[in-house]
Structures are given as structure tokens and as C-alpha cells.
Amino acid sequence: MSAGNKYGLLFLAVCGLLLFCGLGHYFFGPITPVRFRAAGGSMAPFVMGPHSRSVCPDCRFTFSVGVDTSVDLNDRICPNCGNRFPVSGAISILPGDPIRLLPYSKTGGPRRWDPIMLKTSQPPGSFTLKRIVGLPGERLVIRKGDVFINGRVVSKNLQQRREMAMLVHDNGHAPSELGQPTPWQPQNPHTDWKRQQGKWYYRAVSDSPVRQKPPTDSVREKPDWLVFQQYDDSLLTGRRFVESGMDDYFSYNQGTSFRRHWVSDVWLRCQVAMLGTGSLRLRVDNGRVQLEASLKPDQGRMGLSLSTSRSELNLSAVHADLESLRSDLVIEVGFCDGQGFVSVADQELVIPLPRQSGVFQPQSRPFAVAAKQTELTIDSLKVYRDVYYLAPNGSNQDWSPERPLAGDEYFLLGDNAQVSVDSRHWKASPHPGRKSLLGKALKGKKN
Template identity: 30%
Template structure:
């Protein structure tokens, strides 16, 4: 009997030691979930919010919950319909986060990595943001882009996906409440494009040299006249916290856009063309359907960059991504980047007068779906504040410093706007957020009640 009791006590002690060690050195957020209480990192991490289904296009979107907001209408970020009931559905608490406390004991944070840290000036509070500047670097924000030591910071495809904001998803067309023109439209009746429920089909022309174009035309609804739309450039208005007032002058036109679609099938020996325009430069990506090789053109001339000599994908269907983020043409087929061409321009891009993206078929029948347009996060310095920062590298008076930004920059309290003297040093890091989940379930066991994560809502934090 005594042996059994002793073993039971030893087991309980070792279990307690294991929990303490895990919480101290390895993981935070599982025994006591760490909750996100704002939408400064949306859509990567969500604070209190409601999930709303647009009554016009059926698109499902998230609206940040502000309990003091009097507006009971929600604007759909996909079609702009402003008559959605903002009170539909329950208020969801902020995401729960699992934090790995060990990673940064062995290495520095990487650029564009999400980190958890004690908030400068309010050390009892924790924050989560994305790292852009490392110790010893200078950071500047110009025209929405990040510059490190005077050079623009360009992202990989995975980094772009982590910070992208959805502008339009062609699978959700407005038709239930108010009439609106499709955003993807043929350039002419001879283009031979048709659309059905977000799937676009091109029929081959009798002329093998003719390119039939389907172009994206961005429009916005006229306030107070939902049946009227105005075509224009993509703007940097927020896709989250739509009930909060946006600072005057904070919304700007942008040409940092990304097109993503799936090439489903094709027939013929012609070419798929994808055209991307940033206001000053026109790029065309040509993919031959039979040989599956690719070519790149800039303003009508071949680009002087190295390209794969063989097929750029194995078989259809295949995903296609074309982006103009950070003054760089990036082309990825089937998840593999085949070209990254940096280019320069003087000053911000002028408003786009031509469609930013077009799809074309020449001597080819083809079908594409899952067509979506994204924009990049647009970072600006606060009005009246600095637009360049020098980070400490570990000197006697300043520790090794990091520069962090939120994914929802219009409503993020980060390195741009902390009080003077408030800086994030490596010693303030808590750990690396690994997973987030938005739903928990209460479980009762012998009088004890626990909240455990619903594994169906788990997602890895990019």
C-alpha cells in the first residue's frame, strides 16, 4: 500500500515538473491559452470578431468586433455591398495561440517571422507582430514598402501569401440584392471568353495569332447608391475592423497586386498569356500548353533573366501566381517560383488607368478557376513622426533591437508609433507563435471544467 502511494506521489510530482518545464522553457498557451484581443495582426491572428456571410455575393468575411460601435451594417470586402447585418451570428473571442518559448534561445528571429514579446512600456502585456528589421539595420517606410539599409525589402511567394489582403474572389459574384457588372470581363466580343460560377472558359479562335483577353476591372460602389459603381485603382482600405473610422488620407491607390488562379485544363498547341500592369510597366507571362515552357516579356521585349529550359509544371491542373509586390515581378507555377525580376521606378506608381491583370488565350481552348486578386500590406509612417529608424546592435546603452509591424497596419500599434524611447529588444521576446485556433470546447471531468482546443480550427502561423 505504501509503495503504491509513494509511486502515486512521485508520478504527480514528475507530472508537475513536466508542466512547469513545458510552460517555462517550451510552450505557452496550452495549459492556459493565450488570447488575441485586437485585430492588429488580422488576418493572421484575429481578435474579437464576427463571421458574416454577405447577403449579396455570399462571400464569408470577418468583421472586427467593437462593442462601442453603433453601426449595425457591415460592408463586404469582396463586392462592397453595405447592407449586411453586422449583428448576425455570435461574437467570437480572439484566437488562442500556442507559443514556443525555446526557439529564440537558439537563434535570432527571421525576417517576416511572427514573434510574441512583452510590449515596450507595458511589460505585463504581451503582443504579437511580424519582424521586418534586425539588430544593427536601418528601417524606412516609403510608398507602402519597407526599406532595409536603403534597399527595398522584397518578399518570397510564401512571405507574400502571409501578408496578402484579398481584394476580389471571382467565385463570389454579386447578384442577390443589387446589380453590378462582373469585374472580369472580355476586352471584346471576339475574345471568346465565358464565365459560369467563377469558372472562366476560353474557346480557341480561327486565327491562331489572335489573343483573346479577359481583364480585371476594379470598381467600388457609390456610397448611398449601391446600384452604381465607379471603376478605378485598387485602394488600401482595410479588410478588417471595417466598423472603425479610418484616419483621413490613409487610404491610397496601390499597384502592389497579386493574381492567383488554377489552370484546370487546355486543348490545343497555343499559349496561355497573363498580363500584369503596375502603371508604368507591362509584363506578359506566356506559357506554351504543349511544351509547358514559359517566356517573360516587359513592354513587348524579352526579359533578360534566367528561366527554366524545360517544363515549368508537370501536369494540369496547376496553380499560377503572378505578383508585382515590392517592385518585383514574381511568377510561380504549381507552387514553384520560376522567375523573380526586380525593377525600379521613381516615386509611387501612378493610378492604374488600364486593367492591372488580364488572361489571354492564343490558338488554345482553356479553363481556369479559383481566380483571386490580392494586394500587399501598405506600411506608412505615422503622421508627424519619423519614417526611418536605426536599430541597436547590442551596444552598452542599447540592446539588440528588432523592428516589428502588424499585418493590419492601419490599426496596429507597433514599432512605428510606440512612445519615444520604447524599443523592442531581444530580451523582451517571449517566443514564436506556432499555432492558432479560434474555437474551444468546454469539457467536464469529475467536477473539473477545462477548455480544450477544437482541433478542426487549428492553423499554422506563417
């Protein structure tokens, strides 16, 4: 082949590639995601705007405080252990988290719970990041932190719930000072639970070393409960805690003053390695109903029961075989969006909550874990809550837009509901149309 023919073929190949990229961009949007950085904290903790980062000197928990949502403070309060400590030295301001924009193709479109980039007119040419909550044609109501569409609460799937989860406590970071309470405590004084290096270990009493005061046979038959006690850091005085229910406090907004509201969409997540033929029980009380999941490795089953003052529901399903139940399993159990759920190795079992669940009573001890006649290790034990949406005035009173969404309108909210300015507040265009939604926002890689 002559040199001229080679250069001719190379020229045609380059032209073809450029044509392919141009047509792909026209029909499907950019081939590679466009990159941005979050300019504000309205979508924290999914992505954070410019922020400072602190490490608690006691429990070594790392947390972020937003620059745009907080005032200058001389102290920080650790959201994990409640320790109040002074800010020493100059505060370093980190840039907003990176965001990748993946434009919607013509074969797909916006979906509920998508984090999206929105083109705004104030100021002209600017962008904002929110989450799609309401779709065209729907009538929306915000009620007690949840979103109702056409009279029914809308739920998230497993992936969406994890993406929007707000961390309340991480057992891997416990106070180091003697005498300071930790949220997870054994209920039985003759317990077989032991905590070491951020993990909880349990070995059945029949296999335990001889004790000075061995438990009676009646104690042996009872489950050995490990209980989570929620403490209110706003009442912290001299490192003394007062037991309280769980609320919508968010440490990213430290220094700002907001009304707090009790939350009932809460769950725990842990990694469990279990041996023997005993059982593991995980209990969650959201202030209205009580949910209990039971794991029995000798049967290879996970059961789920829901109890209220009026009735009790039971549901069970096979989630994994016996061998997989003995290995490290990620387990999640709790409440979210009008449902009780348990997830084992990404397989989920759900129970709808009764509509009339009784009067809400904030629970200072919402979680408990019990083991019986088995040996196990619990690692990565964490407590989460769901995003708690508010009315425009910051209250938890029922609120809805003046009218249903039109055929091309979307209702958008920020995850950080206390500070987000969104469809609840926008006057000129409270319900953006499809053309204003530039695409789905994805977390970028941090440097």
C-alpha cells in the same frame, strides 16, 4: 520479477520522464505550444481580434469586421462586390482568433517577418502580437508602403508573402443581381470565355460551336483577353460603380475613417487546368511597369517578361514537365517588394524591378488573362495585395526611426497598419530587446 522491482522500475521511469521534460523545458522551452487568443485587430487578417462576421446577401462572400477597429454601423459594405446592405438582428461577437506560441530555442532566434508574441509593461503583465520587420544594427525606412533596410527594399519569400497577403477579390463570389458589374469581363465581344459556377472556361474558336457572327481570321489570331476591372466602393451610389485604382482599403476596419493610398504590390492567384498546344498569358500592370507570364504546355516552360517605358527584360525557366503542366496548377503572378514574380506549383521565378520605373499611375484594370488555341479551366481566381505600411501619422510619406537599431533591438509592426500601435508609436521602448520576444506566433485551430 517481483512486484517490488516492477514498482521500482516504474518509479524510475516516471522520474526519468519528468527529468527529461524539465530539462527540455529549461533548454528548449515548452514542448507543446502555449495557447492565447488575439485581443485586438492589429495583426488582421493574419489573426483577428474580437469581430463580427457578415455574409453578403448578393455574392455570398463572408467577411469579418473588427470590434476594436470599427464603430457601430447600420450597414455593411461587401469588400468583394461593393454591395451595401443593412445589418439585421443582433450582431454576434466572435472571440479573437486562437494563437499558439512557439518559444524560440537557444539554437535559433527571431527572423524577419516572424509574427511574434511580445511582453509589454502597459498594462503590466500584458502581451501583444506584432511582426518583426527590422533586425539589430539596421537602419529602417518606410517608403510608399514598403520597408527599406540600409537603403534597399526587403522582400518576402513565397511562404511569407502568402501569410501576409490581403484578399481583394474572389471570383468565386459574383453578384447575383442582374445588371451588376463583375470585375472580370472578356474584352472581346466575340469571346470564347465562359463563366460558370465561379470558374472561367475557355475553348479555342476553331473548336467552338458555330456562331451567328463568327469572328474574322484576324480576330482568331489575337489573344482572347479576360480583364479585371477594379471598382471603388467608397464612391458607390445606388449600386453604381466608378472605375478606380487599387488602394489600401481594408474591410475589417469598416466604419473608421482613414486616408487611402494607391497600392502597387498586387498579384493574382488561380488554379489552371490546360489542354492542347496553345498558350496562356497572364499580365499584371502595377501602375509603373507591366509584367507578363506566358505558359506553353507543349514546351513545358513558363516565361516571364517585364516592360517599362525604357526597356524590356525577358527571363524564362523550366518549371515542370509537359504532363504536369496539363494538370491543375496553382499559378501566382504579380509584384511585391520591388520584384516581379511568377510562381507555378510552388516554383518561383523573380525579376527585380528597375529603380527608376517612371511616375506611378493607378491602374483600374491591373490584371488580364489571355488564351490562344487551347482549352483550359481557371478556378479559384483571386486578387491579392501586400500589406501597405504607413508613417505614424497615417500618411505614405517617407518615415524612419530617429536612429539605427542597436545590437539587441528589433523593430515591430502590425499587419493592419491603419490601426496598429507598434514601434512607430511606442515612446518608452520603441525597439524591444531579445528578452521581450517570447516566441513565434502560429495560427491556432478555430473551433
